[in-house]
Each structure stands twice: as structure tokens, then as C-alpha cells.
Amino acid sequence: MELNSLADARYLLEHRQLVNYLYKTKKDSIKGLLPLIENLAYSTFKTNCEENNIEFPYSEDDFKVKQLELSDKIKAVKLELPEPQDESQCYAVYFVYATDFSRMYYFTIEKELHGKEQKLGGWMKKAHFNHGLVELDEESQKQKMLKIFEESPIINREK
Secondary structure, three states: OOOOOHHHHHHHHHHHHHHHHHHHOOOOOHHHHHHHHHHHHHHHHHHHHHHOOOOOOOOHHHOEEEEEEOOOOEEEEEEEOOOOOOOOOEEEEEEEEEOOOOOEEEEEEEOOOOOOOEEEEEEOOOOEEEEEEEOOOHHHHHHHHHHHHHHOHHHHHOO
16 A cells, blocks of 8 residues: 555554454454564554555654553453654553453554544454543543443454
8 A cells, every 4th residue: 555644654653453353363363462562563554655655753752551440350450652744643542451351452542633532442353433522631541432442332342
């Protein structure tokens, strides 16, 4: 895929490549993938830029991973990304999963140009969903994602 700008390369990473990594990884291998997300995101983004002669202004320190517990049976890996410049670029993405890996979901915290709330998006294998607005603080995000993950018939159908 030909990319023309840093924004194109970032969109590809946040809304296509990381989604594909999550859903194409065999469920028994996903546990091993999650700790590698930080390096995977950095190196994939950098390669996308280098292959398309796009300046890459980030360092590995701009990508941070955090393991989170949303409930006893639902965990998440949060990948913090460099500060977004444009709408729909992500502050962070979350890989949310049941501890038995029977269900997984990819959430995005996307920049909203107006107001202090940000867009909460989500990806299934090939479909994007808008889950409304969410505060930028992690606790608000965790509560909203947990509610969606537990109650969504779409996520629960994807077993």
C-alpha cells in the first residue's frame, strides 16, 4: 500500500495493522503477542514510513504499554501512542480480552477536535464501530470499555 504522509502511515498502523495482528493471531498465541505490542507498533510504524520515504519523528519511548485489569475475568493491554495531530488519530489503543481468550476486542481512543472528550471506537475483524465519547482519563475509559465488552452482543457473538 502506498502511503503519502505520516498521517496515512499512522492510520494504517492504528486502524488496520494492529487490528489484524490481534484478530489473526491464534488464540493460544495471543498471550505471547500482547507483551510485544510496544515494539511491534514502533517497528511497524517506522517500517511503514521508511518504505514510503516518510520522515519518522518518533522514538521507542513514544510508545508505552500497560497491562490492566478491568475485572476478574477481563484484562486489557493499553498501548499509548505519540500525541495525535489529526482527528481519528489515536491517543491509545486497548486490546481487551477475556482471561480464557474466548473473546477479544480492539478499542481506539481517537482525537476529537472539539471538546474535552474523545471518540471511543472499536474494531472487530473487518468492521469499525463508534461507541460515542469518552473522557481522556484512563479510569473513565476502563469503565466504558468494560460495560461495552460485557454487554455487546456483537463482541459476544465473535466467540
